[in-house]
Amino acid sequence: MSGNDTYQTPLASRYASAEMKTIFSARTRSSTWRQLWAKAEKELGIDISDEAIAQMKAHITMTDEDFVVAAVEEKRRRHDVMAHVHAFGLVAPAAAGIIVSNLIDHSYPYFAKFARLNGPSDHYGATSCYVTDNSDLIFLRDGLDLILPKLATIIFKLSQFAIEYKDMPTLGYTHYQPAQLITVGRRAAQWIQDLLMVLEDITRARSDLRFRGAQGTTGTQASFMEIFHGDGDKVDKLNDILCAKAGFPTCYSISTQTYTRLVDLRVVNALSEFGDVVQRITGDIRHLASQKEMEEPFEKDQIGSSAMGLGRHLSNLNKNASNTYSAQWFERTLDDSAIRRITIPEAFLSADAICMTLDNVVGGLVVYPARIHSRVMEELPFMATENIIMKLVSLGKSRQDAHEEIRVLSHQASDVVKKEGGKNDLIERIKKTPFFQPIIGEVDAMLEPKNFIGRCPEQVLRFCGKGSEVEKALEPYRKHIAASKEVELAV
Structure with missing residues (x-):
């Protein structure tokens, strides 16, 4: 059966990057398990031979053959971790017994059954989790x-x-x-x-x-206290070592299973x-x-x-x-x-x-600047009315009278736009109305769009420009951003 005959998530086949798919791949997952097992064996102070360590290190990365073995074993055991324990043990036979020991927790019914099937083993407390x-x-x-x-x-x-x-x-x-x-x-x-x-x-x-x-x-660490004969400092040291090797600052203070x-x-x-x-x-x-x-x-x-x-x-x-x-x-x-x-x-x-x-x-x-400007000018006359009213008031006109004149003309212009499908002719109507004669020569200048944008340019620069909040937030990623720009230029 080919890949075209089985469902594949579009997230993997179509959209996500190779790097992210690798992180969550079955190979990365199972190989990381093997790395953690190998670290556990060594740091728990288990008496393990150099040969066993060498075998585990040589087979950290899962092969296609390993996956076949694990798949067969999982069908039998109905547990993926134990299937991978089996597969790892086959390629690292010198460490197989201790890998099993590390995964057995006799308080967990399945593992207790597994222990009975595979013979007696020491208890080292490292469950599948x-x-x-x-x-x-x-x-x-x-x-x-x-x-x-x-x-x-x-x-x-x-x-x-x-x-x-x-x-x-x-x-x-x-x-x-x-x-x-x-x-x-x-x-x-x-x-x-x-x-x-x-x-x-x-x-x-x-x-x-x-x-x-x-x-x-x-999460009680009881099994590890048993291993280290009640020495809590050694348990803490074990976790310090594991955190350092895995690249984490510390462990969660409280864990359950x-x-x-x-x-x-x-x-x-x-x-x-x-x-x-x-x-x-x-x-x-x-x-x-x-x-x-x-x-x-x-x-x-x-x-x-x-x-x-x-x-x-x-x-x-x-x-x-x-x-x-x-x-x-x-x-x-x-x-x-x-x-x-x-x-x-x-x-x-x-x-x-x-x-x-x-x-x-x-x-x-x-x-599209021309289209943007055209749409601005369709609506700007309505937005400019407050400026026109204030200009008239500054010349001694009544604000109430000016507002009423504007209201009537605005409704008329709006009807032209909505009911007749015409253009906004409010400014032309204002220019033809005697009430507005004292400011006719200033109306066109009052329709300059940049007079209506407030502090927008300043706000953008303060937020995104030199020394801005955005620039400071991006500082940790400066090298990545620079590399991205270089790739674009190359393309």
């Missing part, structure tokens, strides 16, 4: 480390866009009705601020990650937030494209659609993580295994795919 949970924490960390610089690059590119268009007036809306002018760059700054919040939340989730380490069946599934929820929440924000941004771009003011890159007219769809998927995945966490009773329920295999990789692959698609969108946005 020692490898699975610690591996998952490594994958969470590595996945976030891949996403963060990509997100930073998107923010940088969008900041360049915002600065370029900081002065270009465009319609601002409330209730999707033209309300006041902003600038094209200021609207982009609104998107950037939301993305910056996502960067901050993902960074926080990344920096808060810890290791589970070696904690035992329910697993690390708390609230960790998954915090990470997936941050990623799901990214899904919400990308829908918000691409939705704006889609509406602007409908108005013919802005478009995504010509040659990539489906990218925005992909980003919107993937964002919708990602924004809903945190519900799975939430339900999984809340359903854990006491020290573990065991119903978390299957859904985490789906939710966590999908969250990361979705976020990774969004990064790539959104990078393409913001890196090649097409702006």
Whole structure:
């Protein structure tokens, strides 16, 4: 049967990067398990031969043949970790007995049965969660480390866009009705601020990650106290060594059979937030494209659609993580295994795919200044009426009288637009009305769009420019951003 005959998730086959797919691949997962087993053997002070250590090191990476063996064994044992223990033991026979010993916890019925089937063995307290949970924490960390610089690059590119268009007036809306002018760059700054919040939340989730380490069946470390004859300092030292080798600052202070599934929820929440924000941004771009003011890159007219769809998927995945966490009773329920295999990789692959698609969108946005100006001038007469009224008041006219005159003319002009399909002729009506004669010569100057954008250019520069909040937030990713720019130039 070929690959075309079986279902493959589009996240892997179509959207996500090779780097992210590698992190959550079966080979990386099982090979990381083997690395953790090898570390456990050595650091627990088990009497193991140099030959055994050499065999384990030589077979850290799972081969295709290993997967075949593990698949057959899993069908028999109905447990993936024990199947991989068997496969690892076959290629590292000198260490096979101790690998099994390290995974047996006699308080866990399945492992007790496994021990009876395979003969007596010492109890070293490293249950299956020692490898699975610690591996998952490594994958969470590595996945976030891949996403963060990509997100930073998107923010940088969008900041360049915002600065370029900081002065270009465009319609601002409330209730999707033209309300006041902003600038094209200021609207982009609104998107950037939301993305910056996502960067901050993902960074926080990344920096808060810890290791589970070696904690035992329910996190009490009782089995390790037995190994070290009641010496708690040695148990702590063991975890210090494991954390250092795995690249984590410390372990969670309290673990059950697993690390708390609230960790998954915090990470997936941050990623799901990214899904919400990308829908918000691409939705704006889609509406602007409908108005013919802005478009995504010509040659990539489906990218925005992909980003919107993937964002919708990602924004809903945190519900799975939430339900999984809340359903854990006491020290573990065991119903978390299957859904985490789906939710966590999908969250990361979705976020990774969004990064790539959104990078393409913001890196090649097409702006139509003439169309933007035309639409501004269609609505600006209505927006300029307050300025006209204030000018008349400054010349001694009654504000109430001026307001009434404007109200009547505005309704007439609005009827022309809505009922007759004509152009907004409010200014022409004002110029023809005797009441406004004292300011006729100044009306055209009062319709200069840049007089209505407030502090938009300044706001953009303060937020995105030199020494800005955005620049400081992107500083840790400066090298990645520079490398990304070099790749673009090469292309």
